[in-house]
Amino acid sequence: MSILVLGSGQLARMMALAGHPLGLHVQAVDVADNKIVDPISKDVINCTLDTAINEANVVTVEFEHIPEALLETVHASGKLKPNVESILTGADRVREKTLLEKLNIANCPFSIVTDVEQLDAAMEKLGEKLIIKASRDGYDGYGQWRLQDKSQLPKLKEALSKLDLQKVPLIVEKMLSFEREVSLVAVRNVEGEFAFYPLAENLHYEGQLHVSIAPATEVDEALNQQAQDIFTKLAESLDYVGVLAVEFFQIGQQLLVNEIAPRVHNSGHWTMQGAETCQFENHLRAVRGLPLGSTKVKSPTAMINIIGCKDFDRDMLSIPGCHLHWYGKTARAKRKMGHFNLCADNYKELAKVIGALSEYLPAEYFPMLKDEAIRLA
Numbered sequence: 001m002s003i004l005v006l007g008s009g010q011l012a013r014m015m016a017l018a019g020h021p022l023g024l025h026v027q028a029v030d031v032a033d034n035k036i037v038d039p040i041s042k043d044v045i046n047c048t049l050d051t052a053i054n055e056a057n058v059v060t061v062e063f064e065h066i067p068e069a070l071l072e073t074v075h076a077s078g079k080l081k082p083n084v085e086s087i088l089t090g091a092d093r094v095r096e097k098t099l100l101e102k103l104n105i106a107n108c109p110f111s112i113v114t115d116v117e118q119l120d121a122a123m124e125k126l127g128e129k130l131i132i133k134a135s136r137d138g139y140d141g142y143g144q145w146r147l148q149d150k151s152q153l154p155k156l157k158e159a160l161s162k163l164d165l166q167k168v169p170l171i172v173e174k175m176l177s178f179e180r181e182v183s184l185v186a187v188r189n190v191e192g193e194f195a196f197y198p199l200a201e202n203l204h205y206e207g208q209l210h211v212s213i214a215p216a217t218e219v220d221e222a223l224n225q226q227a228q229d230i231f232t233k234l235a236e237s238l239d240y241v242g243v244l245a246v247e248f249f250q251i252g253q254q255l256l257v258n259e260i261a262p263r264v265h266n267s268g269h270w271t272m273q274g275a276e277t278c279q280f281e282n283h284l285r286a287v288r289g290l291p292l293g294s295t296k297v298k299s300p301t302a303m304i305n306i307i308g309c310k311d312f313d314r315d316m317l318s319i320p321g322c323h324l325h326w327y328g329k330t331a332r333a334k335r336k337m338g339h340f341n342l343c344a345d346n347y348k349e350l351a352k353v354i355g356a357l358s359e360y361l362p363a364e365y366f367p368m369l370k371d372e373a374i375r376l377a
């Protein structure tokens with residue numbers, strides 16, 4: 001059985017690793033040049049795109065920003081899962097917001113801007129503290145601008161006037177102050193059955209995910225249900241198949257959707273050690289029409305991204321419950337190079353392990369990890 005993944009980064013790699021024991025052979029498409037590659041070794045496979053699509057049982061994606069022509073070709077093959085509408089919705093914030101509004105799902109107040117001169121009206125409506133997002137191609141906080149007050153508006157207008165906003169509009173959002181960020185990663189199969197992982201709590205630094213703690217603490221039944229209801233509504237309306245992630249801002253006991261990701265997700269990496277079946281295996285099972293695996297939690301887990309560094313101190317592996325996933329990529333600032341999953345029997349023990357790991361990590365992790373360790377202890 002073979003599965004073709006559009007995109008050849010770490011998510012395709014982790015799908016390939018998870019598929020191997022099940023006898024699922026995963027190949028990837030480098031979307032920059034449509035070459036077929038082995039997602040683990042990155043070796044180019046001598047095979048055309050058309051042949052790879054013909055030979056695959058199913059085609060899926062590891063990220064949503066797929067070039068239009070490639071997405072169209074794969075959609076036409078009838079093998080794409082999740083479907084093209086789901087991928088386009090995750091890739092375009094205007095479509096995403098339109099769907100959330102249509103389904104009456106609470107989300108961050110926003111305006112759609114197709115001309116810089118509309119920014120004044122957006123500020124009138126939403127307040128002076130804004131976060132402005134390109135509606136396409138953004139991730140890890142790229143393609144975003146933050147505005148603290150009105151005085152910064154002229155300079156921002158000048159910068160944004162270089163963009164073609166008719167073609168790629170901006171989503172202007174109110175800068176919310178929320179208690180925390182959580183996400184729900186879950187999977188839906190072709191028969192419409194769901195398997196939910198518990199909510200994860202996500203800690204960001206400069207718009208990029210650094211740490212996830214799962215299961216999130218202080219989640220009562222009502223909050224969990226609220227997240228699952230929103231997830232179900234979205235997945236059913238898209239007739240979604242595979243793993244989907246929904247990012248939320250929590251304000252009091254209310255969840256507002258930030259965005260959705262039609263794929264396996266960084267905030268689900270903890271499942272590789274922390275859950276009975278990891279998100280990558282469950283995604284493959286769903287798209288391949290196999291029974292879904294249990295999402296039962298094995299142990300509370302902290303997932304810590306390794307960002308930007310060439311290498312790290314391997315002594316970290318002496319920390320009990322510390323598991324490393326290294327992606328083998330060339331280092332670049334802000335690039336996700338790998339992650340640790342830290343597992344423990346309970347949150348108190350997890351706090352200790354986080355404390356031990358934080359001794360080794362770069363400065364920007366310290367406040368975040370220290371605070372988290374204190375909170376969990």
Ligand code: ATP
Nearest residue numbers: 108131138139140141142173174175176204207259
């Ligand atoms: P991802 O890598 O998750 O796809 P992205 O580039 O698509 O990221 P968002 O998830 O929209 O960007 O935003 C990144 C982070 O910026 C959020 O997780 C949150 O911490 C912060 N953020 C985004 N929108 C808002 C908002 N309206 N108010 C306050 N903070 C926000």
Ligand code: MG
Nearest residue numbers: 138139140259
């Ligand atoms: Mg995003």
Ligand code: MG
Nearest residue numbers: 140247258259
């Ligand atoms: Mg996000």
